[in-house]
Amino acid sequence: MSHQKFMRLFAKWHIWLGWLVGFPILMWTVTGLIMVWHPIEYVRGNHLRAELPAVETGALVMPQLTGPVQSVTLQSFPDGPGWIVIEEDGGRFRYSPEDGRLYNPVSEDHARSIAEAAYAGDAALEAITYFPADAAPMDLRTPVNSWQARFADDTHIYIHTQTGEVLAVRSGWWRVFDFMWGLHIMDLETREDTSHPILILFAALGVIGSLLGCVLMFRRRKAKVKA
Template sequence: MGIQQTMQRFARWHIWLGWLVGVPILMWTISGLVMVAQPIETVRGDHLRADPALIETAGLVFPTRIGTARSISLVNQVDGPAWIVTEEDGGQYRYSATDGTLIPPVIEDEARRIALAAYAGDAALETITYFPSDVVPGDLRLPTASWQAHFADGTNIYIHNSTGQLLAVRSSWWRVYDFMWGLHIMDLQTREDTSHPVLIIFALLGVIGSLLGCVLMFRRRKAKVRVKAQGQD
């Protein structure tokens, strides 16, 4: 097979691959552009998080009847400092750092106060909603019982039901970013699988199409130089 015939075959393959991977390439480009339009700190909602108050450690009481623990941390909450205890089975509980007693799960009034203290924006708090662990909001995707505080600017603040800790801050821009990320990795369901056959196949086809285009580009350039030289003769 001559070089000319090989190039013609490459050209046909390049065209067909262009039709096949054109839409995914456009989707990757647009989604990538949207994802880099804002700094990642803005996407994460760092500007909407209020800085926690410092903890005065004098007089703190450590809980003594907690059994075996995987980790223990000291945090400052709206009602004072607390110990967050993660047990061996992964369960989390909180204990008062002033008297060592177990603090019950968060109720609506406390969730409201936690959200207002954690939020650094200017919008009004509109709703407080409880979500059990088997009903997970789309912009949280953590199998944990939580409270959602929804603000008028579209911000959702999620609070751990057992510990009162801040689970996530989800702004309107975060949800746009999250959708574009799902498009980018071709996983709109979990938006976590970055290595699945569909993505790998289309990426591989895109690479092959690009390589064919590079080969054809240099071949056509050589052909133009040859025609120009013949014209001068």
């Protein structure tokens, strides 16, 4: 096969690949543009988190533990400091730094006060909703029992029901970003699988189409110069 026939064949493949991967390439470009519109700190809702005070260490009391644990850490929380203990089986609990006793599970009223203390925005708190681990909302991404505090500006603050930890701050823009991310990786169900056959196939076809376009571009440029 002559060189010109190869070029015509490449041009034909390039056109068909363009039709096939044109929409995914446009989708990747648009979703990528939207995802970089704001800094990642803004997407994560850092501007909506109240600054936590430093922990006073003058009169700390160690937690009253009876068995082996994976870790014990001292942390600051919206409602005061506490020891976070991760037990051998992965269980996560909070203990008081004042007397070492186990922290009581978070009630609805307590969750409300934690959410209001953790929130740095101006919107009103509209609702507190409990979600069991097996029905965790999509924007939480963690299968744990939690309280969802929903504010009027569409901000969701998730609070661990056992420890009172703020698990996540999800703004309306975070959910836009999350949807764009799902489109970008072609996984709208879990939005976590970045290596699946459909994505790999379209990415590979996009690379092949781009390479064919580069070959054709230099070939046509050379032909024009000769003419």
